[in-house]
Amino acid sequence: MTGELRVEHLSVEYVKRPRLGHKEERRHIAVNDVSFALPSGGTLGIVGESGCGKTTLGHAVLQMTPVSRGRILWDGTDLTELRGAALRPFRRQMQLVFQDPFEAMNPRMTVDRIVSEPLHLAFGMARSARRYKAAELLQQVGLDETVLSRYPRQLSGGQRQRVALARALATEPRLLVLDEPTSGLDASLQARTLNLLRDLQADKGFSTLFISHDLSAVSYVAHRTLVLFGGHMMEQGPTATLIRGPAHPYTAALLAAVPVPAQGRATTSAQNAIPRAGQFASTGCIYCPWCNQAQSRCHLDAPIATALGGEHLVACHYPLPGKP
Amino acid sequence: MNTRRIALAVCGLTVGHARKARARALVDDLSFEVAEGEMLAFVGESGSGKSLTAAAIFGLLPFGLRRLAGSVHLRDTELTALSERALRVRRGRDMGLVFQNPLTALNPSRSVQAQIAETYQVHKGGTRGAAWARARSLLAEVGLASAANGPETYPHQLSGGMRQRVMIAIALACDPILLIADEPTTALDVVVQAQILDLLTRLRQERGLAVLFITHDLALAAARADRVLVLYAGRAVEEGDAARFFRAPCHPYSRALRDAIPAIHGLGGRLTEIPGLPPGPGALPPGCRFAPRCPSAQDDCHQTEPTMRRTAPRCACLHPSLETP
Numbered sequence: 001m002t003g004e005l006r007v008e009h010l011s012v013e014y015v016k017r018p019r020l021g022h023k024e025e026r027r028h029i030a031v032n033d034v035s036f037a038l039p040s041g042g043t044l045g046i047v048g049e050s051g052c053g054k055t056t057l058g059h060a061v062l063q064m065t066p067v068s069r070g071r072i073l074w075d076g077t078d079l080t081e082l083r084g085a086a087l088r089p090f091r092r093q094m095q096l097v098f099q100d101p102f103e104a105m106n107p108r109m110t111v112d113r114i115v116s117e118p119l120h121l122a123f124g125m126a127r128s129a130r131r132y133k134a135a136e137l138l139q140q141v142g143l144d145e146t147v148l149s150r151y152p153r154q155l156s157g158g159q160r161q162r163v164a165l166a167r168a169l170a171t172e173p174r175l176l177v178l179d180e181p182t183s184g185l186d187a188s189l190q191a192r193t194l195n196l197l198r199d200l201q202a203d204k205g206f207s208t209l210f211i212s213h214d215l216s217a218v219s220y221v222a223h224r225t226l227v228l229f230g231g232h233m234m235e236q237g238p239t240a241t242l243i244r245g246p247a248h249p250y251t252a253a254l255l256a257a258v259p260v261p262a263q264g265r266a267t268t269s270a271q272n273a274i275p276r277a278g279q280f281a282s283t284g285c286i287y288c289p290w291c292n293q294a295q296s297r298c299h300l301d302a303p304i305a306t307a308l309g310g311e312h313l314v315a316c317h318y319p320l321p322g323k324p
Numbered sequence: 325m326n327t328r329r330i331a332l333a334v335c336g337l338t339v340g341h342a343r344k345a346r347a348r349a350l351v352d353d354l355s356f357e358v359a360e361g362e363m364l365a366f367v368g369e370s371g372s373g374k375s376l377t378a379a380a381i382f383g384l385l386p387f388g389l390r391r392l393a394g395s396v397h398l399r400d401t402e403l404t405a406l407s408e409r410a411l412r413v414r415r416g417r418d419m420g421l422v423f424q425n426p427l428t429a430l431n432p433s434r435s436v437q438a439q440i441a442e443t444y445q446v447h448k449g450g451t452r453g454a455a456w457a458r459a460r461s462l463l464a465e466v467g468l469a470s471a472a473n474g475p476e477t478y479p480h481q482l483s484g485g486m487r488q489r490v491m492i493a494i495a496l497a498c499d500p501i502l503l504i505a506d507e508p509t510t511a512l513d514v515v516v517q518a519q520i521l522d523l524l525t526r527l528r529q530e531r532g533l534a535v536l537f538i539t540h541d542l543a544l545a546a547a548r549a550d551r552v553l554v555l556y557a558g559r560a561v562e563e564g565d566a567a568r569f570f571r572a573p574c575h576p577y578s579r580a581l582r583d584a585i586p587a588i589h590g591l592g593g594r595l596t597e598i599p600g601l602p603p604g605p606g607a608l609p610p611g612c613r614f615a616p617r618c619p620s621a622q623d624d625c626h627q628t629e630p631t632m633r634r635t636a637p638r639c640a641c642l643h644p645s646l647e648t649p
Contacts, residue, residue, distance in 0.1 A: 050484065050513045156601075157370065184510075186369050186540035191584035191595040198594075213513035216543075220586035220595065243588060257518040258588055259547035 002075055003093070003174035003207060005038040005061070010070035012053070012060050012231075030056040032231040033070070035305075038224075040174070043201065043208040045222030045239060047215055047254065053231040054211045058177045061209065062094050063087060074175075092122050095168035099180035101160040105152040111138070111163050112148040118170040137166040142196060158189040162196070169200070177209045182217055194220055215258050219243055224311070227251050230286045233305060237312035247308055247319035249293045285317070293318055328359040329399070331501050331534035332381070337394035339373070339380050339558075348608050349392065351376050352558045358502065361528050363535040365545035365566065367581065368555035369602055374538045377555075378504045381536075382421060383411045399501055417447040420495025424507040426487035427479060435476035436490045437463070443497040462493040466523060485516035492523065496533075503527075504536045509544070521548050542581050546570035554578050557602050557613045560632065562639040574637045574644040576621075577614045612642065 012031040018024060031053045038044045046054045059065045061072055063079055072079040079090060098104040105114055115137055116130035125133065135145045141162040152160060161181065168176060178197070182190040194217060201208060212218050218225055219239055226236040227250065235248040246252040285291070288298040297317055305315045339351040351373040358364045366374045379385050381396050383403065396403040398418055403411065415421075423429045431439055440459035445452065463472035466489040471477040479487055488508055495503055505524065509517040525548070527533050539545050545552050545566065552569045554562040554577065562575040573579045583596035600617045603609060609616050615625040625642055632640045 049515050187542055187581050187584045188369055188598040191586075192597045194586065195595055195597060215514065216586045216588040219588050254515065255588070257514045259518075259541075259544045260588070 003040040004073075004075055005175060005207065006071075006073040007037070007061065008035050008071045008073065010034045010057070010060060010072065011068045012056050012065060013068040030231050031060060031228075034226075034228070034231075034233045035070075036224075036226055036233075036236060038175075038207050038209065041201070041205045041207055042224065043210055043222045045218035045225040046209060046211045046228060047213060047218055047225060048228035049213065049254075052228045054228050055179055056231075057228070058096070058179055058209055058211050061175075062096055062177055063091070064096075092171045093173055094175040094177065095171060095173040096177045097161075097164050097168050097179065097181055099183060101157075101164035102152055104164060105160070107152055109151075110148065111150050111152070111155070114152070114163060115167050115170060118167060122171040133170075134166075137170055138163070140169065140200065141166045142192075157185055158192065161185065161189075161193055165196070165200075169204075172204075173206055175207050175209070177211070179211045180213070181210075183212065183214060190217065197221060215243070215254060227254065232286050233313075233315060234287065235312075235314045235316075236305075237308075237310075237314075241310075241312055245320075247312065247314040248287075248316045249291050249320065250287050252320060253290075285315075293320075328361060328532075330357050330397075331360045331362075331399060332358040332536070333395075333397040334377075334381065335395045335397075337377065337380060337396065338392045339376055339385065339389055340392045342388055342390040348558075348606055350389065350558050351380065354394070354555075354558075354560055356553055356560070356563065358534040358536055360501075360532040360534050362551070363524070363528060363537055363549045365549035365552045366536065366538045366555060367540065367542050367545050367552055369540065369581075371602055372555040373558040374540075374555055375506055376558075378421070378506055378536065378538060381504065382415060382419065383408070384415075413447070416443055416495075416500075417498040418500050419502040419504065420492075420497075420500040422488070422491045422495050422503065422505040422508045424510050426484070426491045429491060430479040430487060432479055435478055436471055436482070436493075437476055440490070440494050440497055443494050447498045458497065459493075462496060463490075465496070466490075466493045467519075468493070483516075484512050485519060488512065488516075488520055489523065492520075492527075496527070496531075499531070500533070502534045502536065504538070506538045507540070508537075510539070510541075517544070524548075542570070542578075543585050554581070557608070559613060560640065561614065562637070562641075563632075564637050564639075568637070572637075572645075574646055575614075575639040575641045576618050576645075578639070579645070580617075580619070 010031060011033055014028045014030060016026040034057060036044060046057060048054050056065060060067050067080045074090060112131060112134055115134040119125045119130045119133055135148060138147060143159060143162050147155065147159065155163065182193050185193060198221060210218060210222050222239050224236065225239045225242050227234045229250050234250045235242065242251060246255055284299040284301060285303055288294040295318065303315045303317045305313045308314055308319060335355045337351055337354045338349045340349040354377060368374050380391050391404060437456060437459045440462055441455035444458050445455040460472045468486060468489050509520050524535055528535055537549055546569060549566045552564065552566045553560055556577050562573065562578045570582060573582055580596060580598045584598060586595055598617055603613060611626040611628055612630055615621045618625065620643060622643060628642065630640045630642045632638055
């Protein structure tokens with residue numbers, strides 16, 4: 001069991017029922033033809049604006065939302081072909097940590113029950129063994145046994161996030177999907193959570209899908225990064241390459257929106273004013289209505305992802321010259 | 325900058341429990357000024373008293389808490405001397421407030437145009453038509469053309485960034501002197517965050533609006549504000565020019581906060597954590613409040629509480645790092 005994830009041409013489409021008096025059903029393509037590979041023990045960052053499909057992509061990988069097209073290969077097994085009981089052993093190997101841990105916990109359960117529930121469900125562990133194991137899991141995320149008897153509302157934001165992490169680790173997953181794990185935390189708690197994630201990953205060797213809009217957090221944890229816009233993959237590659245020399249104009253715009261204090265305060269202004277992605281272009285490149293490099297060809301045919309040397313992929317007709 | 329008028333002057337503000345006189349003050353002897361057109365950023369961990377200061381300025385402290393000492397001047401008016409009734413007139417007219425979560429602050433059953441017009445009409449009077457015209461022009465000003473020219477729009481039809489723009493339009497309805505933005509972009513993604521801050525910058529330049537920007541994101545504060553004030557456990561620990569502050573913070577707490585942020589262009593190196601937690605109410609350490617978590621604390625730090633230096637760089641530390649950038 002190595003724990004390698006390959007996603008090939010994945011699309012997720014939501015179909016809305018036809019409105020009264022209308023015949024055709026309306027479709028919303030949340031994720032469109034996205035492919036990536038995540039080697040065992042690696043971390044892939046998925047970045048983009050809110051509504052770009054990054055959460056949907058994470059849920060699709062975990063088989064929490066129906067996949068329209070494409071394959072999700074986990075150690076060579078196509079998860080999209082499995083249903084129900086056949087899928088269950090795989091679910092154990094993949095866990096999700098939500099953005100808001102408070103919303104994701106039953107307020108009437110103590111931390112002990114929250115963390116030991118998956119132990120019962122996945123391994124059928126006895127009650128006494130569960131409590132012992134729960135304390136051990138909490139210790140791994142830097143909490144002591146005193147929190148076992150507390151309720152979620154009695155914990156601070158950082159503690160809650162750790163409990164959520166401990167619960168996800170209970171089934172000894174090979175893949176962790178983290179959906180905006182630090183966006184609700186302040187600077188010092190974020191640093192602690194990111195360091196903890198790094199340590200746990202080095203210790204246990206699971207792979208991570210790190211979903212975030214915070215490029216600086218992604219740059220800290222992710223080996224590779226995938227940039228999504230309107231459900232389409234814009235660019236992916238090693239994080240360092242992407243940040244030092246973005247090839248897609250959208251990645252460059254995203255980077256420009258990150259506040260960079262060291263360079264004074266005039267750096268961030270008009271050039272990063274990206275309009276909301278409400279209406280996408282029907283033909284051509286999905287980003288071209290907002291792109292400042294767009295040429296006539298961009299409005300006509302959609303670019304396909306091409307390799308720019310090594311593992312750096314970009315979906316753009318006129319990629320920016322990367323810096324050496 | 326010195327020629328600009330002072331919009332808000334807070335002096336010796338102390339907030340604590342109304343009944344328990346001995347319990348520690350939650351905001352302790354805080355003084356600062358914001359000039360017209362200036363943006364002052366309040367930075368600190370959760371629970372450092374940032375939002376409580378804003379509430380005290382507005383006279384909206386939660387039940388059980390009271391302003392124990394200090395004065396708040398808005399231009400020439402002493403706000404703390406006003407009656408509740410007189411203060412209510414000022415709120416919304418002379419000072420606007422933008423919250424972190426616009427969806428809970430907006431009325432879901434009324435159109436955004438009506439909500440802006442209501443604020444205007446309550447304070448400035450006039451006809452309904454005039455108030456609606458004002459609402460539409462404000463919506464255009466904050467960059468919501470569809471709501472400015474189109475049909476009535478309800479909060480659920482808008483995205484998070486657009487809702488925050490509506491909140492800003494409501495706050496601006498009566499040409500306030502001061503705008504307090506309490507974590508306005510925490511729930512938004514980087515791109516929308518940049519847009520909202522561009523909007524605030526433009527409003528400062530065009531209207532001479534003074535902005536008090538409350539955030540826990542030190543990088544954002546340093547990139548966008550004119551000055552930064554760092555709060556720790558209810559006390560100001562450092563104050564200064566934003567650009568200088570980020571290059572060479574002189575208080576160990578400011579330095580720790582800065583080093584906790586992953587730098588986007590500095591790949592690699594482990595993030596520095598601040599050990600422990602801020603002291604809880606009633607559990608203040610003797611001496612410097614930050615000493616138990618401070619990496620460079622010395623013996624005297626645990627005994628003497630430092631005071632704010634009078635000369636720049638202003639910080640409250642017995643052993644500040646005073647290197648020049």
